[in-house]
Amino acid sequence: MKNVHTDLAVESREMYSESNDVEIEGVSVDIEETENYSITRIEIMNNNGVEKMRKPIGKYITIDIPNLNITDQDLKDEISQALAKEIKGMGYNKENSKILIIGLGNWNVSPDALGPKVVERVLVTRHYFVNYNKEFDETMANVAAMAPGVMGITGIESMDIVKGIVDKIKPDLLIAVDALASRKMNRVSKTIQLADTGISPGSGIGNKRMALNKETLGIPVLAIGIPTVVNAATMVNDTLDLILDSLKEQAEVGKEFYNLLDDLSDDDKYSLIVEVLNPFMGNTIVTPKDIDVTIDDLSIIIANGLNIALHPGIDLKDVNRYLR
Amino acid sequence: MKNVHTDLAVESREMYSESNDVEIEGVSVDIEETENYSITRIEIMNNNGVEKMRKPIGKYITIDIPNLNITDQDLKDEISQALAKEIKGMGYNKENSKILIIGLGNWNVSPDALGPKVVERVLVTRHYFVNYNKEFDETMANVAAMAPGVMGITGIESMDIVKGIVDKIKPDLLIAVDALASRKMNRVSKTIQLADTGISPGSGIGNKRMALNKETLGIPVLAIGIPTVVNAATMVNDTLDLILDSLKEQAEVGKEFYNLLDDLSDDDKYSLIVEVLNPFMGNTIVTPKDIDVTIDDLSIIIANGLNIALHPGIDLKDVNRYLR
């Protein structure tokens, strides 16, 4: 298995073995295919699973939408609906839960602005409950939302801001939205991961140093993430693999080349690339050209999914109306 | 005295009596005139002062710059410098103080976005102190900054967010920046108020319901505000006064008109206007046409003033360089 961090449990699974037939003790995998997307539900159940997957115990749901694109509004609505169903299925959101939605990431860095943009768009209702001194409403959940920014902007660790607010307003459930890094270019903007294990240090695009989870906050933490970048080393590595594949079927020189690199273990190859790239491109991201508008769109898909999942009075027919 | 709320101590003083010769026991007034601006330093020292001025005990400094405008960069620099001197003069900022700057207000409402815009521009350094585990630096103060938004956006009272952060990062001094409402159109964008009494409920453009001050937060709170709007009733009232003044010197009909309205007390006149206007214009603001760009400019003046006042290594020559 490669010694590479990934934010996505499906990629951890792939790194253990490309084949889903190879079972890992303590890890269950369930795949549901539909015409337009597939849902992979991974559960890590014990320490063997933790060790092999390098992820905490918990549930990881991935929605893959290979043909997701900006102009297909029907598909986007379908995905909001599917996401809402999976959020509800997690079972953390009760009838009168108080929910705090946190949009992690840097609003000044386009591919990292997913969380803040979702927060801008999600329906916020907590002030109505406060102002009318209500505990419960039949059509509307009690939802607050904020984007804490990143340490380079505020000078304050996001975790400190979030923990401070949780201490004050005491929500029952925290939902954190964040942009992720993927190992594969073709997952960027095409995959949504939902997990009940919170946000771990080192995940996302920036450098989180503290975890947002049940241990640190005292309440369940659902994390919703979409990969919006791949790192440069990953891209070079993937391309090299593609080159090898293409050479394999070609003439003399290709064959030699192929055999040569094929002798290198995956880990050695990746380490070599990282080592070589590092002094030159530590700060480089690889991202789709249209990432600014794509992030806008993805934030609407997630905001709609959250609005449908959380508020009993909102269904798909209405959902675009509640966007801010 | 008129029964009208104003955010500005100079206006409270004017409402008590237009003449500065009329002394109020428990209130000291010191005025410094320069070529381009004047500084009024009001101190409310006892309960009689509190009652007459309808403001808490403390110091209120007003910088009036009647000719401030976007294109006069020299004057803008001069005002940043003057503001920095007054902030230092307050004496709350010690050599190794940890400072938290809070930008109050709604970033989606142009004239209310002053606080958030200052926060965007002020030099933030706390993360360097945290990352390098430093307590003190000779050229740089320890500054964090954030904009909590307003309840209509986050569902959370600003005060709860601010108090949560103060509890976590334990600053020695909080500086709150906010857009204010003035009673006079000619003070809008031309007056900076600095006070050591924090922010009171009901001040600013939105509706603050909790105070940010030493009692609620446990640390000194400096408030910096600039009026960016007048309310509609105020404007009608002022215009009526102008009409009366203009009629006074005119013929028959004018004289009668003047005598008539002159018989109404100021309070009666204002109440009448508020009563008449209310159903029609509760939500109306009166603001300069160029308020969006003006707010940008004012946020730079304040950010520069804060940078000079707080960081020993920044002086006027350099100050525009540290803007973000």
Next chain:
Amino acid sequence: MKNVHTDLAVESREMYSESNDVEIEGVSVDIEETENYSITRIEIMNNNGVEKMRKPIGKYITIDIPNLNITDQDLKDEISQALAKEIKGMGYNKENSKILIIGLGNWNVSPDALGPKVVERVLVTRHYFVNYNKEFDETMANVAAMAPGVMGITGIESMDIVKGIVDKIKPDLLIAVDALASRKMNRVSKTIQLADTGISPGSGIGNKRMALNKETLGIPVLAIGIPTVVNAATMVNDTLDLILDSLKEQAEVGKEFYNLLDDLSDDDKYSLIVEVLNPFMGNTIVTPKDIDVTIDDLSIIIANGLNIALHPGIDLKDVNRYLR
């Protein structure tokens, strides 16, 4: 009749006489009432009409929606639909028309940004026709759109930019969208005017000095406008009228006051106010506090209306999907 400029034909009509029973020769007025809005169709047919209405010969359609507000999505959709119907009813948009949509106004001044925001959101298709070398499509009209900015930003008169583009791409119809000034606060953000007479000098919020119309551009010009501000003099004047109304029914002093101001003609009163206000508030606007978000919403209503009216393949069910 008052000597006051208004951008709205319904206000010109009202200034001539408050009663719609008083007919003006050469001006036809047709009013259609529905539950949620009313449509007033005014046609100025000859020179007498031009003189009395102080507006050019042509059709002026006003949709008044007194209860329009941000949260009522059904009503907003209904208005887009009604606007689309009136645009089609004008008859200028033929099956294979090439259309250029121009968003007038200053994107840096919130209440003046309506035109640029509509342009951001309307469906643009001309490049498909150019790239695929098509003349006609069954579901899609040929639409280009741009915001020329204002002279203070570009140094170039909007008219020069628009005329330059019209000369190059030769559209069959120009649709200009602009923010207007109203005489009445309660029309602000609640009224849409559609006219086939183009944009006249001096209309809108800024100072247009050249006309955009059939004479200057050689093609029909539809103008769509929404009042987003009232000027300060108008507001004071309206309030004074309200005060008079309220005084009329009161005691002695009220009666005298009323009689006194009632003796002044409307024109005299307004002139007095303008004269008095001018040195103090030439640059002041009076606008709803939530104008930034309101403009966003209004721009969506208009963009949806345009998309439905222009593209045969878009109907109300889909329309929110085509917003950019």
Next chain:
Amino acid sequence: MKNVHTDLAVESREMYSESNDVEIEGVSVDIEETENYSITRIEIMNNNGVEKMRKPIGKYITIDIPNLNITDQDLKDEISQALAKEIKGMGYNKENSKILIIGLGNWNVSPDALGPKVVERVLVTRHYFVNYNKEFDETMANVAAMAPGVMGITGIESMDIVKGIVDKIKPDLLIAVDALASRKMNRVSKTIQLADTGISPGSGIGNKRMALNKETLGIPVLAIGIPTVVNAATMVNDTLDLILDSLKEQAEVGKEFYNLLDDLSDDDKYSLIVEVLNPFMGNTIVTPKDIDVTIDDLSIIIANGLNIALHPGIDLKDVNRYLR
């Protein structure tokens, strides 16, 4: 020489031969080194130069600032000054020239927004000349500026908008600012190119299909560009070269690998990569993580350089004051 398009003349030169000692007939190269930056002045003088360099006849000046970064304000000012000197040195800007600055690119795509951001910040003065009916001013040049957007936004080819405006306002000189693509990651955000040959089809980040130059517009066209992205194929290629370099000095397997790829010509290698990558990443860009803020900064450097170069009354001391 490699069969690769580059926007930078210095890269064309490098592709011909890495060594500057190898002379190309018809191409002069002059290099000036300073402590903080180097200036390369390339002139293509005849058809042999055109053929070898694959660029039109004309002057190409490149300022390389390897250590340019956001926090070094002194260096940024130095570069504005250097850029201003080179612009003046080109000799196209006469005492009473009318200048039109055009910011090319898509303001919705961060790394492509350089041109529009420069236009936002440059001092625009043409309206003063128009309003006061002046032909000449001792301290101020006659400057207009606008960003035409891209075809995907407006439906109109940029060239059509620019040509339309040039026809109307008849400037003496057009200055076009655009984001470029580089072949080398370490040139991104570190290199400014100034050329008197205008903008060619296919250059920049988007797809320009028409040229902006003296032939098409009838006036001289200065082009200012900064590389803000590299394409994915370039990055993989460069990394492969780095890997080869690193392997060269290593043991057995490395040597074989090196020899193997060394046998491939540069062209073959690059073609292979492009071919392999194309189906997967046609739309991918590689850019620094902080590109949004970097573009802001670079737009200030260029706007300052233009302001100093064009307006006789602006020098370095003042220049930050004239930024909008």
